[in-house]
Amino acid sequence: MGPTLNRRSLLGAGTAALGAGAFGLATGRPALAQTTVSLQLSWLHSTQFAGSYIALDRGWWSENGLEVSLLPGGPNAPVEPPVVSGTALVGISAADYTAAAINQGAPFKIIGVAMQKNPFVIASLPDNPVNEPADLVGKRIGMALANTPVLEALCTLNGVDIDGIEIVPTQYSAQPLLAGEVDCLLCWETDLPVSMAMQGVESLTMLMADHGYAVHSQTYIATDDSLANRRDELVTLMSGEARGWEAYRGDTDAAARLTLEMHPDAGLDLETQMLQAARQVPLMFSGLTDANGFGWWTDETVAANIETLGLLGQTVTPDLWDRSILEEVHGT
Amino acid sequence: MARDLTPPPEVLCADLSKTFAGGTRAVQPIDLTFQAGQTTALVGPSGCGKSTLLRMVAGLESPSAGTVRIAGAPPLATRRQAGLSMAFQDPALLPWRSVRGNINLALKLARRRAEPSEIDQLISLVGLDGFADTRPAELSGGMRQRAAIARALATHPGLLLLDEPFGAVDELTRQQLSQDLPRIWEARGTTTILVTHSVSEAVLLSDRVIVLSPRPAEIVDDIAIDLPRPRTRDAARSDHVIALTDRVFAALSKGMADGAAFLAAQ
Amino acid sequence: MTQTALDTAMAPTINRRGRAAVGPVLGLLAVLAGWEIAARVLTDAFVLAAPSEVLHYLVANWQLMTRALGVTLGNAAAGFVIGNLAAIWLAGIALVWPRSEGVITGLALLVFCLPLVATGPILRVLFGPGPGPQITLAAFAVYYTTLIPLLIGLRAAPESWFDLVRSYGRGRISTLVHVRSMAALPYLFAGLQIAAPAAFLGAMVGEFTGAERGMGVLTIRAIRALDVEMTWGLATVATAVSVLVYLAIGTLARRVLLDDPPVILATPAPTGRRYQDGWIDICLVLFLALGSWAGSIWLFDLNPFFAKGPQDVFDALFLATDAAATRGTIGMALMESAIFLIPGYFAGLVTGALLAMLLTLVPAIVGTAMPLAIALRSVPIVTTAPLVVLLIGRGALGTIVLVAIMVFFPTFVACLQGLRQAPAQVMSVFDSYAAGPLTCLLRVRIPAMLPAFFAAARMAVPASVLAVTVVEWLATGSGIGSLMALSASLSDYDVLWASVVLVAALSAFGYGLVGAVERRVLAIYAPEQLA
Missing domain, CATH: 3.40.190.10 (Periplasmic binding protein-like II)
Structure with a gap:
């Protein structure tokens, strides 16, 4: 970006300051020391993201000072651009889309893999x-x-x-x-x-x-800049995700019910969501995640991904994957 | 009547001419003075440029050369002081306003006030009793023209410009108006310029008739109408009126003949 | 002045309840019966839900529907107001500064031609989370169809009315307040009527860019879940709301106006224009469009990863090593789309004009056909496109039919209106020779219809582009619509922006082309329209 003043962040900061001032005035006390970040989902609200709902519902982010808003996606919703532009700290993409974005010059890393197996x-x-x-x-x-x-x-x-x-x-x-x-x-x-x-x-x-079709799906992506400068937030976010998804695995029916409860306007059907939630589990959890924790990958799975991505016309290197956040989350 | 009356102005046209963008010459250079407080009729064949002359007097059309002075000032100044009113060939009534609404709009535009009773009187004068709250679409062509005349009078202009105001008015009403209207502008002392192609109307209504040639308009004759007022229908049958009418006709015919000769010579 | 075909059709219903109201009711019943039967026949095909099933679904889920409708309607209303205010404001500028009119309408057309498929995600990035894109897309969908009639309306007064105001020494402002604004009202209402369903569609498509709730969100869900009851339930609600708003604006117009809103959207003829002004305007429009494009990227400090400027697009199309491939990809996609768009466009025009003529010959069926036509037009294409394609097939026919439907209604209404513009005196002359209705139609009514027909044909160009791109994107997965969606998901923003530019430019060009044909034809049949 260079040393030029970032106009939008300047505007944004001004607005935020105004907003914070108004909030302070309205409540008569200073706002909590919460950092607000966004997680850009890749589709409409559904059990596909139920782990995040659990983390939000049980306060696993807010107890660590992070206010997370979950931005819904859709058929015409951009995922990578909000992450690049900073609207979202983390986005949920997939290895093939992430690879395409990187080849178009986006400064991303994959920092977690929700779907170990491509769906x-x-x-x-x-x-x-x-x-x-x-x-x-x-x-x-x-x-x-x-x-x-x-x-x-x-x-x-x-x-x-x-x-x-x-x-x-x-x-x-x-x-x-x-x-x-x-x-x-x-x-x-x-x-x-x-x-x-x-x-x-x-x-x-x-x-x-x-x-043999190895393409990581529902991958968490963050910019190089965030990885360098906002590590704490990333760790808090991902650790909430890990806890949420472990809880999800424990009771997918409850996760489906929570999804409907939190998103009554999404037009979801409970039975469908329960079935979907159950079918999702084998894709997300494996011996690998049991041994190392949610979102994990190894050099071998990355190598398999690189091979499949090559067949899809996307040339990437193992640098695309950055496990340092997960390592902090899982304390390895 | 002692309200904000502008004194009737004298209207001076000096070397006034008009050539349209396409090169059509509508009005030859004309020098003409309309006396203050007088009614002057401009008579000429259809399309001779008399409407153009009237519009130049009002300043709605800019002359190609020459000047118009109303009481010594350019027309725009008179318009700004609401010193003139014009009744158009097309009554130009706004269809979404009633007769009264259209009259009120003129007052508003002229920044004048008028008692409702005075407006009622005007409406009654032009024979539209009971139609004050009717919209133009429900009126006949003649009624619309009368409404337009009432509107023109409502602002008490010092200068009244009437462009064939009775074109669509039926014969009987026309005669009635020809008697009633002059009374108003006599009482007010308005300077009135009336464009018409009806010779008898011109003679009956005005103090002076100016006969114009076919396009491009030139003054063929300037006839003083020295008839006593008020002019009744009986007076219209007098020998003097017939003589004056004949003179206007003669001038018109001469204009036509000259025009034809002029064209033939081209 | 004029009377809309719709109002004429509806007028008997309003004026003489009872006998005359039978037509629309019959039409509605016929549709429902046909729909129910078709659904029963096709029950295993998973494409059509019967009215009874739809009703059952709506009753069971009325709270969900009401909440979704509230959200989408709110956004649509906000967009409707903003878009129409923008149109009024732009018309105001063009009025105060007539020289700017060509540039204003040119820029407005260009923005109107931007494909929703691509503007959606761009707006989402600009606005971030919230209803910004929904409202903006709704506003985009309405402002042009208001601006054009308004520009005509503001001049739709005889010269003598302006002279009257001038004769009292008053200027432009008085003219605007006392004459132009009132003269423009019928035209404004005509624009607002068309705008209502468009705003709803815009708000729904806006929700596709990532929204928490609304009719668009439910639509995606329903289509993905193969939930035909829900899909048709949504289509029914959206259509009903659009029709109601359309009728409500019509009713309001009848209360406010002396005459009914005109339907004709003739080309506004800017005053005192010379031939070269047109070219200067086109250059100015291009210059301003490129300037504001690059300018807003700079102003909002958009990341070059997804925000491509004019230079980037030029590079991608002409200078980059893969420029030829990029051109080939986009060119192929455009060709694919054109193959569907052009037949659909002409089919819609011809059907609209023919039906209007038929109704003129057999006025008895107007009452039945008219509500059908309005309903067809008001069905938001995003809900029905996937289903229609399922129903008719992914071949050319499905897409062509959808394009034709989008073109059909405005053409139909405009032509019906135009056919009634036949001068009464000329009709009387024909009557005096005892000419039959067919002769009158051919000799008098059709020539009188031409200006309205061409106005509709012009406006149908962007509408058909919208239809084809939406169908390709949501249903068939081919052509430029699909390419734009695909390049967005693959972060190929060079291709996306280049496609946007080309689609907008080609739409505007098509619009101009129809305008050129229009001028040639009208020069023969209706020279007064070109004065």
Whole structure:
């Protein structure tokens, strides 16, 4: 940025000072010594972020002097820009999106990995199942064209000829599978299969992560600047996240109920959320996290990620991952 | 009537001419003085430029050359003091205001006040009794023109400019107005300039008739109408009136003939 | 003055309750019956919920719906007010300083043509959390459709009214207060009526950029969860609200105005313009647009990671090593979109004009068709686009139909209005020769309709671009709409900004192109419109 005066931070500081002054006047006492930070979520409020809700609800951030606001995402919501611009201290991205952003010049590091296993699955119906990548040959797969590199990577990793698969461009919906327009869908373990289940349709899912597709998902990202200058806040934030998600794992139904309680206007259905919350657990926790704590990764998982990302056309180095915050959180 | 009356002004046109952007010459250089307190009629064939002359007097049209002086001042100054009123060919009534509302708007624009009773009198004078609160859309063309005349009179202007104000008024009402209106401007001593193509109207209403040639307008004749006032309908049948009317007609015809010759010579 | 087609259609309902009210009711019943049957037939396809199911859903979830509606309606209302005030303010500047009008309308058009898909995330970054993007997008969606009629309305007075004011020595301000403002009111109302559903749509799309609650949030949820009852429930509520606001503004207009709001949105003809002024204006617009683009990046100190300036976009398109590839990607995407947009655009225009003509020949069906047309127009495209595509198919047809629907309604209403502009005296002449309705239609009404038709055709250009980009983004995943969404998620902001620039420029160009055709045609059929 250089030594030039940062106009927006100046404006922001002015506004904040005004706001603080008004607050002081209104309450007649100085505001608590809380630091306010934002966590930019990658989607609308749902159990996908229930660990954060638990941390917020139980005051695991505020007791350490951190006021965290959770900013919802959406189909048209930017995740990386608010982190770059400082609106959010941390954002929830995914290794592939983070890698793309870094290759466009964003100064990010991944500081935690919520989803150890990528949630991409191939969903099919039991009478015409896709149990392993080889089953894809001769099938019609419904997916967004934008996800073609994902399928290509899966095929390469498993020696499957992608030309043997018929790609049917569909929007993100289970309807084409149910209507018999396609034999399988490329989707997330935690959404379309869940909504099909709620409609009474049992589906099979083949987790791509089990077939070599290693892309960390729901990754926590922070800027190099924050890592250098706002470590305490990052540690507090991530430690709350770790505690929240451990509590989530303990009782996913309670986590789903809390999600609905905190977000009554999100139009969520409790049963759907409970199912989603339960299905999310195997993606987030593994022997690795049991041994080292929530969000962890090793050189091996990073190497696997770098390989898959390479297949997706994103060249990254292990520098993208910075474990120092997690190490402080977990006291290693 | 001793309120804020501007004394009737003398209107002086010196070397006044108008050529439109396209090159059409509407008014030849004209030197003309409209006497204070007099009613002067401008008569001429359709499209001869008499309306343009009137608009230049009001300052709504800027002359290509020459000057207009109203009581020695440019028209804008007179307008600013609400010293003139104009009744247009198109009655220019705002459709969202009633007859009374339109009159009140003129008073407001002129920064004048008037008693409601005085407005009622004016409305009654132009024969619109019972239509004070009617909107223009519900009035006939003639009624609208009468409303416009009432509006023009409401501000007590020293100079009254009437551009074919009776065009759409039916014959009977027209005769009535021709008798009633002069009474007002006589009583007020208004300087009135009336544009018309009706010769008999010009003779009956005015103290002086100026006959203009076809476009570009030139003065063909300047006829003093030395008839006693008030002028009744019977007076209109007098030999003198007939003689005056004939003279106006003759001037008009001459203007037309000259115009044709002028065109032929071109 | 004029009478809107809508009001004419509705007038019998209001004036003579009873017999005349049957038309709209019949229309509504027919729609409901057809809808119910279609839903029953398609029950396994997961695309359509029957009215009974929708009603059941709405009754069961009325509190959730009410809260969401409250939020979105609030944002839409704020955007509506801000956008329309901005339009009034801009019209005011153009009035006070007529030379600026070409530049103001040009800039306004350019901003109006910015694709929602891309402006959404940019606004979210600018505003941070809160309702900022929702309100801004709602305001963006309305100001242009108010500005244009207002500019006409402020001049829609005979010269003699201005002379009258001048004859009392008063100037521009008096003219504005006593003449122009009142003369412009019908036009303002016409703009406000169109603006109401647009503001709602803008607020919903704004919620897609990350909002806690609202109709847009619920829509995403419903579509993702394959919850057809919820999706159609949301579409129903959004449509009903839009129609009600539309009708409410119409009713208010009828109370305030002497005449009903006109529908025609003819090109305002700036006074005293010369040929070269047009080119100077275009250059000024470009200069100001580029200046304010670069200027706001500087002023708000936006991070160059996502905020690309004119120079960056130029580099990405022409100088960078991968410039050719970038151009190719964007060009391909634009071509893909054009293939859907152009047929849909013309289909909408033709259908709108033909239906209007049909209704003129068979006036009895106006009462039935009109409410249908309003409802179709008021359905927020974001709720229905994915479903319509599911219903009709991801092939060309689904997208084309949606574009056509967006173009259809304004064209239809404007044409219906235009057909009634046929001069009464000319119609009487034809009557005196006992000419049939078809002859009258061909010889008198259609030429009289042309100005309104072209005005609608121009406004339909940005509308169809909006439709195609939204459908591609939310449903089909192809074309420029999808490319913009994809490049945003992949942080490829060079491509995103370049796409925004090209889409806006092409929309504005299309608008100008229709305007050029319009001038040629009107020069023959309606020269008075070009004076």
